[in-house]
Amino acid sequence: MKKIITILSLCAMLFAVACNDDDYGPTIYEYAAINSADTPESATEDDADGISIPVVYGGRLSNPSSFTVNYTITGGTYGTDYTVVDGNGASGSVTIPAGADPETAIQIIGVPDLDLEDNVELTVTLSATSNGLAIGYPGVSTVTVTLEDDDCLYEEETYVATAGGHEYYSDGSEYPDGAPDYPVGFTLTGEHEFTMDNYWGSSYAVKLTIDPATLVITVPAQTLTDGSTVVGTGKLSTCSRIMTIQTVLVNGGSTYDFKNTYTFPE
Numbered sequence: 001m002k003k004i005i006t007i008l009s010l011c012a013m014l015f016a017v018a019c020n021d022d023d024y025g026p027t028i029y030e031y032a033a034i035n036s037a038d039t040p041e042s043a044t045e046d047d048a049d050g051i052s053i054p055v056v057y058g059g060r061l062s063n064p065s066s067f068t069v070n071y072t073i074t075g076g077t078y079g080t081d082y083t084v085v086d087g088n089g090a091s092g093s094v095t096i097p098a099g100a101d102p103e104t105a106i107q108i109i110g111v112p113d114l115d116l117e118d119n120v121e122l123t124v125t126l127s128a129t130s131n132g133l134a135i136g137y138p139g140v141s142t143v144t145v146t147l148e149d150d151d152c153l154y155e156e157e158t159y160v161a162t163a164g165g166h167e168y169y170s171d172g173s174e175y176p177d178g179a180p181d182y183p184v185g186f187t188l189t190g191e192h193e194f195t196m197d198n199y200w201g202s203s204y205a206v207k208l209t210i211d212p213a214t215l216v217i218t219v220p221a222q223t224l225t226d227g228s229t230v231v232g233t234g235k236l237s238t239c240s241r242i243m244t245i246q247t248v249l250v251n252g253g254s255t256y257d258f259k260n261t262y263t264f265p266e
Contacts, residue, residue, distance in 0.1 A: 030059030032069045032096065032129050033139025035103070042119075042146040045081075045110030051145050053124055055094055056103040058139065063102045068093045068130040071106055075144075076120040082147060083109050091127075110147040114154070114215060114238075120147040152239040154212055159236075160188050163243070163262040165201060170257065175201065184262055196262070199230070200249065208245070210236055217245055228252070232260075241266070 035054035043051045055071075057063045072091040076082055084092060085107035094104045106124060125142040126135050135141045164181025168174045176182060185197040192209050199206040208219045219232035234245030241264040249256045 028059055029134065030057070031134040031137065031139065032057055032067075032126060033136050033141065034124070034126060034143050036140050036143050039143050039145065042148050043110060044148045044150040045120075046112045046150050047110060050082075050085075050107055050109035051147075053106040053108065053143060053145070054103050055096060055106060055126065056139065057096045057133075059133075062100045063096065063098050065131075066095055066098045066102075067133065068095050069104075070127045070129070072125050072127055073108075073122055074125070075122045076147070079111070081111055081120045082122065083111060085109060108145065108147075114151050114213070115149075116151050116153060117149050119149055121145075122147065150239055154215060154236070154238050156188065156192070156210075156212070158241070159186055159194065159210070159243075159264060161186060161264055163264045165198065166261045166263075167200070168259040168261070181263065186262075199224075199260075204228075204230075206230060208232075217243055219245060219247060226251075234260075 033056055035056050039053050040051050043049070055069055057067075070091070070093045073082075073084070074090070078084075078090045086092075087106075094106055096102050096104050108122065108124075110120075121144055123142060123144045129135065162183050162185045165184040166174065166176070166181045182201045183198060186194050187197070189195045189207065190209075192212060193207060194210065195205055195207050197203070197205055204224045206219060206224070207222060208217055210217055215236040215238065217232075217234040217236055219230060219234075221229065221231040223229050228249060228251040230247055230249045232245045232247030234243060236243050243260075243262040243264075245260045245262075247258065247260055249258075
């Protein structure tokens with residue numbers, strides 16, 4: 001009889017504890033964190049997409065309401081080395097929306113220049129949320145990324161040489177198609193002015209200039225030996241040693257708008 005009473009007493013106690021748990025409900029651990037697995041380690045300063053750092057919500061299956069997450073960035077100089085999309089300084093905030101699997105991103109964009117310089121390391125740290133959620137665990141609250149310098153020294157004499165010419169047209173065709181580039185000789189004929197000797201693979205002599213400060217290429221409007229006209233503009237990549245020029249050629253009453261590339265030897 002005593003055993004039965006003891007068992008009944010234990011059951012009553014367990015029932016009371018169970019009821020007590022039901023009254024308070026389970027504790028839900030909610031947090032905001034950086035998804036480091038989907039964060040690129042680096043990007044070049046000329047990459048227009050930059051580095052996207054995902055900031056995610058975790059805890060419930062669905063975030064019941066939107067909230068802001070504050071962040072700070074250390075390393076580099078804002079405005080000189082990098083900017084942040086929709087930001088205005090080395091600290092700011094992003095908003096995680098309500099809903100299932102919500103996330104946002106801190107989008108860092110490098111500032112392109114022509115300076116030979118060291119790579120820039122940036123450390124992004126989440127600092128607080130508008131609704132007091134935990135920061136980081138079980139994710140991370142900080143991540144370090146690198147903006148890589150992609151500039152090489154511009155030496156004018158490097159481009160007094162024979163380059164490989166290639167053409168790309170709006171209909172998807174190209175010339176040469178499936179063959180090596182055709183040779184184009186470049187000579188220096190004035191201050192920052194070059195003359196190429198085989199434009200369009202047709203022995204046309206065409207003048208162009210390269211601005212040493214911006215590496216912008218200009219093909220001024222000019223008339224070729226057969227009465228055709230050409231004009232264009234482009235950019236020189238000093239690291240790849242490739243001139244890319246968009247030209248418009250009017251030849252025999254037909255207009256050709258296409259991209260030229262000239263690849264110089266190492």
